[in-house]
Amino acid sequence: MGSREEIVAAAAKVMREQGYAHATTKVIAQTAGYSEAMLYKHFRDKTDLFRSVLAEELPALGAALAELTADPGQAPLRDNLLRVARLGLAFYVDSFPIAVSMFSSRELLRSHRDRLRGHGPHLPLKGVTDYLRAERDxxxxxxxxxxxxxxxxxxxxxxxxxxxxxxxxxxxxDRAEQLADVLLAGL
Structure with missing residues (x-):
């Protein structure tokens, strides 16, 4: 594992323990065993690092949704819904402790939202919507x-x-089966 990957892993650990708002780049770098300069060699800022944590350290909900949307008919509908429910549960369980601190102040939330540049919490919802639209089609x-x-x-x-x-x-x-089955009954 290289310095970038170690920094992302350390950021995930620190953000889970302290939340995004209190996780400083200095503490993240120290936890990874590197200097802040090394952190900034790989990441523009803490938001850039946060996006990397979401993409690399959390369950791959977005990738699974893209795969299902591209080829929705490969597995039974229930299996696909169960996969989405399991990944959704795992993603939110892992990301909730990290992201919740962004809501501690309106200024922090506004700043973070502006810096995400189109990335954000709407993407999983869009992915599931696109997948279900493909199933409907x-x-x-x-x-x-x-x-x-x-x-x-x-x-x-x-x-x-x-x-x-x-x-x-x-x-x-583990409510994934119940969630998938209830949704399936309505579809």
Whole structure:
């Protein structure tokens, strides 16, 4: 593992423990065993590092959604929904402790949102919506299905489970099968 990967892993650890707002580049660099100068050799700023943590250290929800959208008919619909639910639960459980501190002040949230430049929490919702639209186009779900609402229901439930697990400091319940089955019944 090279310095960049070690810094990303350290950032994920520090951000999970302290939240984004309190994770300084100095502490991240020290945790990785490098100087801040080395950190800035690989990353423009903490937001750039945060995006790398989301892409490289958290469950690959975005990649799975892109794969499912490109070729939705390769597996049974229930299997695909179960995969999305499992990845959604894992993604939100892992990212919730990191991202929640961004909401500690409006100024921090506004600054972070502006610096994300089009990346952000809307992307998983868009990915699930696109996937469900592809399934609808294949005729595997009802033609009148509101795919945006269905995507919001699935990811909203995953997010809620992550919130509860984080708040209660416990492992999340594995609700992926129930979530997939309830959604499937409505599709």
């Amino acid at each position: 294949l005729g595997r779900i009802k033609p009148d299905t509101d795919v945006e609402a269905a995507a919001a229901l699935l990811l909203g439930a995953c997010f809620q489970q992550a919130f509860l697990a984080t708040f209660e400091e416990r492992e999340p319940a």
